[in-house]
Amino acid sequence: MTDISYQPQQQETEASLGDYFALMKPRVMQLVVFTALVGLLAAPISVHPVIGFASILFVAIGAGASGALNMWWDADIDGVMTRTAKRPVPAGKVTADEAKVLGFALSGLSVMMLALSANLLAAALLAFTIFFYVVIYSMWLKRWTPQNIVIGGAAGAFPPVIGWVIATGSMSVEAWLMFALIFMWTPPHFWALALFMKEDYHNAGVPMLTVTHGRKSTRAHVLAYTVPLALLAVGTAFTSIGGPVYLAVAVVLNALFLKGAYDIWCRNEVQAEADGYKVEKSFFRLSLWYLFAHFGAILAEALLPAAWGIWA
Structure with a gap:
């Protein structure tokens, strides 16, 4: 990790539901959900509305899982940046361990349920997207190379592909x-x-x-x-x-x-x-x-x- 002088604030009160939701980066989740939905609806094969709704919901949960794991790993960076200092972990509203547990739990749930609601290829793409964002981008690229955004941008680009695969089963x-x-x-x-x-x-x-x-x-x-x-x-x-x-x-x-x-x-x-x-x-x-x-x-x-x- 980058050597940063950072000490997380001590958690003084019990975290609220809103604090846990903030861990999931709802603004980023909006873009993920929208582009995945467009990929699904633009595909040449129609999907039953219930299956489509459930599948997009699980994609959203997977995006939230990525956000929580990113906030767990990047708590030291977030704590010294003006733009991110008020995020739940550096602000002391949620502990880093809680963010980690939530992230891993939601990752497993989202991938498993997408496999059941849609198909294995869509679930595999969602799992790879979570892995890419958390491990390849957050843990490696972001801290070691100025090409972090260039290569790491792939993580945010997969949702419409996942939506298309939900509908068609192929790319x-x-x-x-x-x-x-x-x-x-x-x-x-x-x-x-x-x-x-x-x-x-x-x-x-x-x-x-x-x-x-x-x-x-x-x-x-x-x-x-x-x-x-x-x-x-x-x-x-x-x-x-x-x-x-x-x-x-x-x-x-x-x-x-x-x-x-x-x-x-x-x-x-x-x-x-x-x-x-x-x-x-x-x-x-x-x-x-x-x-x-x-x-x-x-x-x-x-x-x-x-x-x-x-x-x-």
């Missing part, structure tokens, strides 16, 4: 296109955050690109990843999961995203500090909506034919 090009969309989005999203939160990562000893290579290099990397991301996102419109609605959304969003990345690349630290990293924060806020909008458009393309059939 396809369309599922991996959705995977690639999230995978390529992750680095510019987090590097934008790191540009105005560099001191947090520096204090925590996390080798984020801003810490190891500086902000100038990070700005170039944001633009370098945004260009192929935009090409991938717009190109997806011409596949079986795309269409006119998706194309319109992708063109507008990626034009804005490219403009934001270019503006970040053009700036220097004097300009950024003078206006409080206004451009970087604006790009980060846009990135929060970027995936929801793209996957919402994929969902619309999947549901519109059925809706048209009802009203025709």
Whole structure:
């Protein structure tokens, strides 16, 4: 582990249900659930609503398990970062051991139940995703390489593939296109955050690109990843999961995203500090909506034919 001067706060009161729920990173869980649901509904094979609901629920539980295990392992880092210091473990609301036990219990439950509700391949992918996020990313990549976000982004990119496999029992090009969309989005999203939160990562000893290579290099990397991301996102419109609605959304969003990345690349630290990293924060806020909008458009393309059939 990184050598960080950190002492967890002593647990003074009994943890509430809300504290345990916070361990599961509900904001991250929302994105996982949404993209997994889109993967399921965009698939060419329909699933019984009860089976679909149960399966997505178990995917959500698996995502929560990953969050709890991440908070157990990263308690030392979270405790010295402004952005994460109020999380349940460093704040002393839940002990690290409780987070660990909850995480392992929910991991086993989610994988076992997904195997029963859907199929073994979907369950195996969920198990691998949990393993990748906790072991490959949290325990290894995050603390040892500036490529942590690049490689680690795969963990967040698996949910739509899992959703597709729940419906079809197999993988396809369309599922991996959705995977690639999230995978390529992750680095510019987090590097934008790191540009105005560099001191947090520096204090925590996390080798984020801003810490190891500086902000100038990070700005170039944001633009370098945004260009192929935009090409991938717009190109997806011409596949079986795309269409006119998706194309319109992708063109507008990626034009804005490219403009934001270019503006970040053009700036220097004097300009950024003078206006409080206004451009970087604006790009980060846009990135929060970027995936929801793209996957919402994929969902619309999947549901519109059925809706048209009802009203025709």
